[in-house]
Amino acid sequence: MSGADLRVVVALGGNALLRRGEPMTAEVQRENIRKAAPALGKIATLHELVISHGNGPQVGLLALQAAAYTEVDPYPLDVLGAQTEGMIGYVLEQELRNVLPEDEELSTLLTMVEVDPEDPAFANPTKFVGPVYTEGQAQKLAEEKGWPFRRDGEWWRRVVPSPLPKHIFQIAPIRQLLDRDVVVICAGGGGIPTMFTADDPPRMVGVEAVIDKDLASALLAREVEADLFVMATDVDGVYTGWGTPDQTHIDKVTPDELRGLELPAGSMGPKVSAAAQFVEATGKRAAIGSLEQIEQIVAESAGTQVVAG
Amino acid sequence: MSGADLRVVVALGGNALLRRGEPMTAEVQRENIRKAAPALGKIATLHELVISHGNGPQVGLLALQAAAYTEVDPYPLDVLGAQTEGMIGYVLEQELRNVLPEDEELSTLLTMVEVDPEDPAFANPTKFVGPVYTEGQAQKLAEEKGWPFRRDGEWWRRVVPSPLPKHIFQIAPIRQLLDRDVVVICAGGGGIPTMFTADDPPRMVGVEAVIDKDLASALLAREVEADLFVMATDVDGVYTGWGTPDQTHIDKVTPDELRGLELPAGSMGPKVSAAAQFVEATGKRAAIGSLEQIEQIVAESAGTQVVAG
Secondary structure, three states, X not given: OXXXXXXXXXXXXXXXOOOOOOOOOHHHHHHHHHHHHXXXXXXXXXXXXXXXXXXXXXXXXXXXXXXXXXXOXXXXXXXXXXXXXXXXXXXXXXXXXXXOOOOOOEEEEOOEEEOOOOOHHHHOOOEEEEEEEOHHHHHHHHHHHOOOEEEEOOEEEEEEOOOOOOEEOOHHHHHHHHHOOOEEEOOHHHOXXXXXXXOOOOOEEEOOOOOOHHHHHHHHHHHOOOOEEEEEEOOOOOEEOOOOOOOEEOOEEOHHHHHHOOOOOOOHHHHHHHHHHHHHHHOOEEEEEEHHHHHHHHOOOOOEEEOOO | OOOOOOEEEEEEOHHHOOOOOOOOOHHHHHXXXXXXXXXXXXXXXXOEEEEEEOOHHHHHHHHHHHHHOOOOOOOOHHHHHHHHHHHHHHHHHHHHHXXXXXXXXXXXXXXXXXXXXOOHHHHOOOEEEEEEEOHHHHXXXXXXXXXXXXXXXXXXXXXXXXXXXXXXXXXXXXXHHHHOXXXXXXXXXXXXXXXXXXXXXXXXXXXXXXXXXHHXXXXXXXXXOOOEEEEEEOOOOOEEOOOOXXXXXXXXXXHHHHHHOOOOOOOHHHHHHHHHHHHHXXXXXXXXXXXHHHHHHHOOOOOEEEOOO
């Protein structure tokens, strides 16, 4: 509680909730979170802690369920995102409470993140969401709802834009709670994308889009003035030559060095960008590593540590 | 912002989101909330404001959607409740932000409410949730899942217990935010029912139950030490002789007088109990009335005002 050393933002990768190939049941997700809770709990007792998390498979499930029930039109993606912030935040907070002393306070905050209507991502939707369709079904839905579709293997799926996060609307209450040593769970799924309309006065509206959760978490870390921004995943850090005989774990690196590395495309890309952005903007430390080693990552003895040059 | 006169808890009735007979679309609910926002916004600029809300139809829809998609077992009711806290809180917060000055801070908090495993409600489940079934379907589900069912007209529906709320786990952060003049949206749907198991040490677990939202809001009002607890609904107060030629609006009443009245059963019952409990426990004021008259209710010039005897 008192004597917090560092203000730490931990972004939980999707695997903290659901590993590849696992069934999407409530029990499996709770069990995974239960396993992750003790390590996160130790960070919470030593430091000021903010936790963010992904929501990709969960939003996908809600979209499938909504599409299966045809009496009421499926709710838009911003509302589904809000649902996942509730459901994932709930299980995370409950299982953290189960490992923390009774006097440790926790709070899960619904989080909206501002995006720019002029963001070029809106002209080029790339993120798959929801069920797969045949070409004919996709064409029908494209006409009915105005959704863009792209081919995904032999099926078609809806795509939405992935604009950059600009500002977290709830940042003041998040900071106020951190100042009082409350553990805050927020910015789930990268936050609910929200923009101002061109009306006079402008109106705030939800947007059917997906914000990259690592970039949103980096913004969160900047806006709460975190000392440390950790992305916790299922790999113990960034590697050069991944999958080759020369595979090498990077222990410590500057943003410039990171950008100079040839890294394989895929899930590390956004993490590397987010880490570099945070370190360059703040001069503070970022780290990428395995959730199981979260204590050592915070203590600088595991993961890939990204530090100012 | 500054100079708040009163700390006010407003419990929004289900009709603030969805009126009887309206389709359950996202647009209808947003439109209803948009209409309610200006009046609530005025309270927020003058006072410290906490808003709670119902979630009955929304949980029902999620249960129907989950039942329609058969690839993944439906999530338990506590998780569905958490989803509705996210989705309803999101739309409420966004539409309130649209009517409030930019420097007014708002926050939606996920809320778990403690219930007692020994609560007699667990022996007598009474609250309908989810889809209607034929008798045969209900028997099959009762065997498969262990759910109790009751007849609802010509169909059968699952019933869950409605235990009393004992404590709000997030009360410290809620109070901290109110102390900083942040508008707080919380305790949606009566909060997520949570209990401690008989394990050593006890574990916190979610419960498939529904807490009455008016009783949960009364508890919230007590625990934040509210000066005023308002239940906003679609009727402008409590009446004697409702629907008869002698129908009379009650302007001001004590808890003792309220209990002595012969009131028709139905939705006013829990509100009257919740108001009486709050006033007796605190000596402060409660009120029941129409959401459209919320400003006059706070100013003591509309609704039914319940005051200490």
